[in-house]
Amino acid sequence: MTLDKIDLAILRLMQENARISNIQMAKELEMAPSAVLERVKKLEQKNVIMQYTARIDPDAVDLKLLAFISMRTSNTVGCTTTADELAQIKEVQEVHIVAGEDCYLVKVRTTDSASLMALMRDSFSKISNILSVRTTIVLETVKEQQQLIIPENPTK
Numbered sequence: 265m266t267l268d269k270i271d272l273a274i275l276r277l278m279q280e281n282a283r284i285s286n287i288q289m290a291k292e293l294e295m296a297p298s299a300v301l302e303r304v305k306k307l308e309q310k311n312v313i314m315q316y317t318a319r320i321d322p323d324a325v326d327l328k329l330l331a332f333i334s335m336r337t338s339n340t341v342g343c344t345t346t347a348d349e350l351a352q353i354k355e356v357q358e359v360h361i362v363a364g365e366d367c368y369l370v371k372v373r374t375t376d377s378a379s380l381m382a383l384m385r386d387s388f389s390k391i392s393n394i395l396s397v398r399t400t401i402v403l404e405t406v407k408e409q410q411q412l413i414i415p416e417n418p419t420k
Contacts, residue, residue, distance in 0.1 A: 269418065270293065271303060271307060272415060272416065274289065276414045279411050286304070289304075327374065327375060329374045329379070330373055330402040331371075331372050331374070331400060331401045332372075332399075333370045333388075333397055333398070333400075334366040334368070334399075335367060335368040335369075335370060335388075335397050336365065337395055347359050350391070353387045355372045355383050356370055357371045357372060358371035366398070380399070
């Protein structure tokens, strides 16, 4: 899907505040509310807008430990079996297939180091393709965001 300037402006507004009303968006863009609504629906149908979520403070729900886990597996290049298994684990927030010595970079949140150990023992150890695991525990997060840098003008 080719995005024009208006689509990009809608995405910037919605990414900044997913709860922005259609009327407020129309005012900001100097468009009719019906035209904005139609564009938003098209962006949703084309999976440009994938979902609407609330960002929750991990500390508020006792998920104080953030860790990044690098994994080496016996999978062949292009095989996503292990990635699919990792993605099914509820504590796993992200699974990335990476280049280099490791095969995967996995982001997890748990309550504490004991629950991280239990996750490794009870879940990761059951995935037979994992050959090695290297865990980095985050001491403090300076910046963490999901927002993308949306260009002002179409790139194509």
